[in-house]
Amino acid sequence: MANPGGGGSRSRGAWWREGTITAVAFALCLFGGALQVDDKSLAPPPAAAYLIAVASCAVLPARHRAPLAAMAATTACGMLVPPLHLLLSPLIVAPAVVVAYSLAVRAERRTAAAVLLAAAALPAASDLAYAFGSHSWQDASRVAAVAAFPLVAGVLGHSTQNRRAYLAAMEERARRAEKSRDSEARRRVAEERVRIARELHDLVAHQITLANAQATVAAHLFDTRPEQTRKSLRELVDTTADALDDLRATVGLLRQTGDAAAPAEPAPGLSRLPALLESFRRAGLEVSVHHEGTARPLPPGLDLTAYRIVQEALTNVTKHAGTGSARVRLAWNRDRVTISVADDGGGAAPSASAGTDRPPGYGLIGMRERATAVGGHLSAGRRPEGGFLVSTELPLPPAKDAAREIGGAPAVEGAGDAP
Numbered sequence: 001m002a003n004p005g006g007g008g009s010r011s012r013g014a015w016w017r018e019g020t021i022t023a024v025a026f027a028l029c030l031f032g033g034a035l036q037v038d039d040k041s042l043a044p045p046p047a048a049a050y051l052i053a054v055a056s057c058a059v060l061p062a063r064h065r066a067p068l069a070a071m072a073a074t075t076a077c078g079m080l081v082p083p084l085h086l087l088l089s090p091l092i093v094a095p096a097v098v099v100a101y102s103l104a105v106r107a108e109r110r111t112a113a114a115v116l117l118a119a120a121a122l123p124a125a126s127d128l129a130y131a132f133g134s135h136s137w138q139d140a141s142r143v144a145a146v147a148a149f150p151l152v153a154g155v156l157g158h159s160t161q162n163r164r165a166y167l168a169a170m171e172e173r174a175r176r177a178e179k180s181r182d183s184e185a186r187r188r189v190a191e192e193r194v195r196i197a198r199e200l201h202d203l204v205a206h207q208i209t210l211a212n213a214q215a216t217v218a219a220h221l222f223d224t225r226p227e228q229t230r231k232s233l234r235e236l237v238d239t240t241a242d243a244l245d246d247l248r249a250t251v252g253l254l255r256q257t258g259d260a261a262a263p264a265e266p267a268p269g270l271s272r273l274p275a276l277l278e279s280f281r282r283a284g285l286e287v288s289v290h291h292e293g294t295a296r297p298l299p300p301g302l303d304l305t306a307y308r309i310v311q312e313a314l315t316n317v318t319k320h321a322g323t324g325s326a327r328v329r330l331a332w333n334r335d336r337v338t339i340s341v342a343d344d345g346g347g348a349a350p351s352a353s354a355g356t357d358r359p360p361g362y363g364l365i366g367m368r369e370r371a372t373a374v375g376g377h378l379s380a381g382r383r384p385e386g387g388f389l390v391s392t393e394l395p396l397p398p399a400k401d402a403a404r405e406i407g408g409a410p411a412v413e414g415a416g417d418a419p
Contacts, residue, residue, distance in 0.1 A: 018061055028094035029052060032090070059074060060098060071115055077096070081126075082126050082127045082130035083130060101153040102157065105158075105161050112154060116151055120148070198370065209283075210318070271303075289330070292330070295332055315363065316390070320345075326341060327342050328341050332396075333396075334396075335396055340391040344387040345387055364390075375394075376395055
């Protein structure tokens, strides 16, 4: 809870500080007005000394709000010292020294320098003009000290101004760095949320789609072909078990409080494409694979992207195409690999929902995000001859860089045509 009396305490402290400075400046100025050059004894200050002290110190409280006006007033009082038959000394210009410091702290450097030079020169010129020709070397040194004191105060004030500006810049830099760290943390959290959502979608959508297809086959053949029904149910058990294992592994990563030393198993890639296709075949979808060019190992991130795109595209075929076959084509070039998944079905587009009460899915969105993340692009749409086509081009690193990054991993398995 904020202290309600905090502002009052600071206000009282500021008043005490201002009162002390004003009282000290008044005492020094009055003491300087009592000094005389010829008299060895200290006499009481004359009325003129009281006049100069009161006039000079009366403007001190205004030096924070109007430093230029306060400097002009104290300079004018200093110019009146010689005509009032008082000794121009550093003590009698003490209020001007205080104002000079405040001016240098608050004013722009060039403005403060010009005003302080004028404030130092004018009282000295007034003293020289009033007693022209009668000054000794002692008087000259006294007048030089009077002129130097405001300049020294200005140098100290300028140093304080620089220090305050430096501290303010450091605080602003710290605030900006903190804000930048917060923004970066929020950005990383958002990216991680999207990545996790994409992984969960790919895992769950694929496995649940296969389970749904196998359950549909079992229900259709329950009465007429019991042996085939039992086979479909066994495959359904395997599919759901795999889905639970994948989901448990993904959720386990989310529950970890620190970084894992190493993943429990390597991320899926095109080397696991035969097993992926076999899972779709068990669900009743016949998939053929055609390779063009020379397959080569891919970096882990690019390999995972290619695998997930094929997985999601075939999942969409199972859910929406209304056909029992699909074709996967991988064309390997020098600088890119083109992956296309096509079907001849006439079902709904993958982005549409199967029922009126279901929201649209995120399959195509996720595939496009994955392709864009590795520098590729993806297109999807109906084919003129019928069916749906998903095609993506992913950039390939130079062959030496890919081999060095993968560490000599074997080429993609299953090259050539698959039945």
